[in-house]
Amino acid sequence: MDGKSARTPVCNIVTPVGMLGFGLDESITAELLAAVVPNGAPTAIILDSGSTDSGPEKLALGCMNAPRYSYVRDLTKLLRLAWKFGVPLIFSSAGGDGSDEHVEEMLEILQEICNDATNHHYSLKTIAIFSSVTKSFVHHRLHSNAITGCGPPVPPLTPQLIDSAPRILSQMGPEPIYDALTAHPDFTVLVAGRAYDPSPYIAFAAYASKTPFPTTSGPKNAAKRLWGGFAHMGKILECGGLCATPKCAAVRATVYEDGTFDLTPGEPRSRCTPLSVSAHTLYEKSRPDVLYGPGGWLNLTQSRYEQLDDGRTCRVIGGEFTFSRDEGRKYQVKLEAARVVGYRASYEGCVKDPVLIRQLDEVLEKVRAYVKQQHEGVEGNWELDWHRYGQHQVTAEDQPAEVFLIGEALADTQELANSVASTARKVTVHIPYPEQKATSGNFAYGLGGKMESELGPCAEFSIYHLVELEEGEERLNMDDNSNALYRQKVSVIGRGAPQKPQSLEAPQPSETVQPRKIPLTLLASTVDTQYPTHPKTLGDITRVLRSKNAGPYEITFDVMFSTARIYQLVKSSNLLSAAVIARLHDMREDEVIWSGFFDQALAWKATIPRTRRGQPVPAGGFMESDVHGSQKYIRLLNLPLPRKFVEKWDGVVARGMARVGSSLL
Structure with missing residues (x-):
């Protein structure tokens, strides 16, 4: 289907903020919902609630990611919006860690909100999904050699680490959520335990489009593109409006029948553009091109990003998802745990x-x-x-x-x-x-x-490891089996009359704004930002230069440029490489986890282990000073530029090629 044809939307998703409990703008979220509900596709409010970014305390001590009041505040707003627009609310990794205790805590909060006199009209059919695993399960899989570290810096798992963990959680894929939605299409709220961040997005898109797990219909390449679109969309939306420029809290997506999706930010001053969206593909990941998750991997080497004519919406095309079992591999999920090591x-x-x-x-x-x-x-x-x-x-x-x-x-x-x-x-x-x-x-x-x-x-x-699952273990157990990995509890909260569930009948094709394709070679065509002559450091010539956790054991660096000419100049100069990042951080080149360029975002990326005194360590814990990893970029920022590179740079600037319009960023 070409970009000028009308497309049939299969679902709309609105994410009010990248993390439940961090606060949201109810009016902006309402505007996003009002914009997409008329296209007739199933619509949901979906957001994430979990992260390892804030350290291991949640897993080890049972505390939540935000104060309880913050969850009450945000859920009060979200329920009001869900009820007003007749759309379901889905959130995962309840409380920050997704433990069974915090799933139950969220159900209690929902009950408290419904008990308020102003909310007696609510009737919430609520699905709760639990994802804790027993120590006996982990011991058995370890004994069967079915557990490996999630990345090179993660040390081997031992029986002692299993026994010392207060709780162990499995990071569910989209399948349990999909199973719950399919079994209970009249649901109002779904509260999930620990989940891979994109899982609820993928699950809702598959449910709304009536695409079964795993797909067997259609050509294999078409199926890969469809699931690739679902997974890529989820990977972007789980961070809310960080894919926009300037970044904001809320964003909406419309997903089409071929896996293509459109992204529009909530803030009127913000825009989703080819560079801002493709740049977010790098965010907090070990590498930008192949992203591993439960049951497979997302390949973005052929991804494309097109600006639509409204100037604020970006269309994303070309991600492909490969299921592990199609390649003869076991389905894997991540196990997570932490322990107390002292005072x-x-x-x-x-x-x-x-x-x-x-x-x-x-x-x-x-x-x-x-x-x-x-x-x-x-x-x-x-x-x-x-x-x-x-x-x-x-x-x-x-x-x-x-x-x-x-x-x-x-x-x-x-x-x-x-x-x-x-x-x-x-x-x-x-x-x-x-x-x-x-x-x-x-x-x-x-x-x-x-x-x-x-x-x-x-x-x-203490546990950040991948475990191999047998056929069917990744699915939701419907028989109240306490030994299953993923279990559900369905209840009705509130005393009002239930709402009519959304129809899954196919909507009509949507006459949306059309893409305005901007090749990389033209990204320097609008004059707005003037770059300096005789730059001294890498920070002088970059558009974005940042660092961030890529899980608790890795730090990743993103270096992005504003024009294709500057990017190609850097790429051809050997200015950035695994050897450079290794030298800056006092490690051997073979210790660098990943280093390479990503053309779609005009970016270079590198990922290294977190270290202390030369030894790999996880985020948090003793002597932590940057648990988020967001201030680790300074050595790259101050990297001196070689004289020969500066001479080439000044030649580019002199020809007027190092300027770029902010409207394209």
Whole structure:
């Protein structure tokens, strides 16, 4: 089907925000729903609620990703919208981790909302899907050699790690959600446990289009494109309006019968464009071209992005999904867990004396030795280390700038951690050092009136592994089998009259805005941004330069450019490579997980292991200072540009080719 033909929509999806509990604009979400409901295709409000980005505490300690009040606030708005427009509400990874406890907590919140006098008209047929797994299941699969680490930095799983986990969750694919929707087409709300972020989007698109799992109808390539469209759409929408420029909270998608889909942001000032959408394909992933998930992988090497004539909508075409079993491989899902590894305490303050700052490393090692001496014979293990901010900066007078220190102690008990931190603070204040003049004290401390801070349990990711499933184990169990991986509970919440469910009859073709194709070679045609001559660093010549977690064990870097000419100049210069990122982060080139260019987004990407003292570590835990991974890009930002490259760059700028209109970004 060509871009000028009317297309038949199979579903519409509105995502109000990338994370339930983070707040949403009800009026903007209502406008997005009002725009798509008239096309007659089944419509749903779908959003994600989970992430490993904020660390392992949710899994280890049972806390939620946001305060309970935030979930009450957001769900009150979402139920009001769902009821007004007669569309279902679906969200996954309840509470942030998707544990069974937090699925039940969300059901309680829904009941509280319905109990409010203003909501007595609600009658919510609610499906809850649970995804926790038993330790006996994990032990058995480990014994059968059916479990592997999810990525090179993840250490092998051991029986001890299984036993020490308070809860173990399996990251469900779309199949259990699809099964629930098919079995209960009159549902109002679906609350899912831990799920692969795109799973509810894929499931609803398959359900609305009456496409069974796995597909057997039609040519194999057509089936791959259809499922590829579903998966690609879900991978983008689960982050809300981050695919727009400027980024915003809400976004909507209309999916068509061939897997093509259109994306439109909620904010009037924002636009979804070929560059902004293709750039999001790189976001928080190990690599941009092949994305693995439950039961298969999404291939985006042939993906295409077209601007529609409204200037705000982007059409996406060309993703392909391959089912693992079609290639003779087992269906795999990810297992996730975390454990408590000890207790923490800290102290913090500033060092301002330039004499001390110049020898700070040596002085802190003496502090560590003194703390060790004072705890000789004490039962229990402990560690002590420091976060140092500003240590290598200098003032205008070429003197060392002040250094902010956070001393962090980890120990087997809270009492021992408190003692280590307290002893370290006292000796940091009073330890002598060569050429000392300020003998009254070395350390400005006591922020907020605190000497030391008791930080409580220290959590660490312990299971982040792939497990092979037998045929059918990925599906929803309909027989209340407590040993099944995915189980459901169906209930009616509220005392009102039920709403009539949406029809799944095929809508008429939609006369939507048509694509305005913009080849990469023309992306520099509109003048808006002038690039500098004689740039000094990589940051001077990039449009986007960022870092982010790609799961708890990896950091990924995205470097994007504004024009095809600049991109090709960088690509042909050997300026960016696995060797470069390895050198910047003090590791061997063979330790780099992935490095390469992605033409669709005019981008280069690299992924490396998270490390501390040269060893792979997961996000969160002891001595974490950037759990999100979003400030790891600075070394790339400051990467010096070689003289020969700058000469070529200045030639491009002189010819007026290094300019790009912001309307195309």
